[in-house]
Amino acid sequence: MFDRLSFPQPWLSLILFVIWQFLSDGVSGASVVLGLILAWGIPQMTQAFWPERPIFTKPWRLPAYLMRVLWDIVIASVQVARLILSPRKPRPIFVCYPLELEQPLAISLLASTISLTPGTVSVDVSDDNKILLIHALDAESSEEVINAVRTRYEQPLQEMFK
Template sequence: MTLLLISVLLALTWAAITGTFSLGNLILGFVVGGASLWVIRLQVGQAQILRKLPKIISLALLFLYELILSAFKVLVLVLSPNMHKKLQPAIIAFPLRAKTDAEITLLANLITLTPGTLSVDVSPDRSSLYVHALEMPDKKKMIKDIANGFEAKIIEVFEP
């Protein structure tokens, strides 16, 4: 019963993200959500899914906030006169606290999905994630923002 409720919530979330509450889109969200839950069922028990649901929702809300904020910043940058003078591209080595493949992959994907940033590579010893940004006036601030934002939330979601 719990997995059914979570699948329904995932379907509604899917419809909200895509902006289409049609029957077909809700069914697609339900099927994809259910399949995702089935894939992770052995790694995460039902009780853990319910316990972690607020943390997962918090991570999703943070991502949506960062997505909207960075999309606006990139829009302003692209539409500004003399854009090439305002660009401050850089690649940084972000020191990873995330250790598992799932944590690192999710962090890299969230960074890449956020406009203006791109995960480039992971160091061979898995201690750093190389991130490219279109505009980076303060490297230390960017490292702090990622560490206290996406990475902290991801570690919360995956902690046992």
């Protein structure tokens, strides 16, 4: 009985609860109770979709990672706007990015981060989770894209998920 009452994904539950509190109109007894119900219920309903529990070894690095992503979104938005308004033609490129990440959640976070950043889109992940296909709107070479993704996003995710 206690197994059904437990939180199968405690980090997901915590994130859901905090996001619910931000979305509700102030912290009240009702929003806390509903937040707890959602934080428990959503992971219970989606438990079958989680083949293995993700292992966060350094979760305290997540806020710095999120701040980096938000900063990169702002900078990339300005760069894309400049590119669109300038007479220079963009240099689009597809890049086969070799993944060092192994956990499915970490790979999904990397792909989502790339797609959230204006000017880049993660297109596909290979069946063996070793290659991520990325489309960049404007890049000089594939090495430029690979180095940027590896240093800005993949290495911090590796530190969080090792």
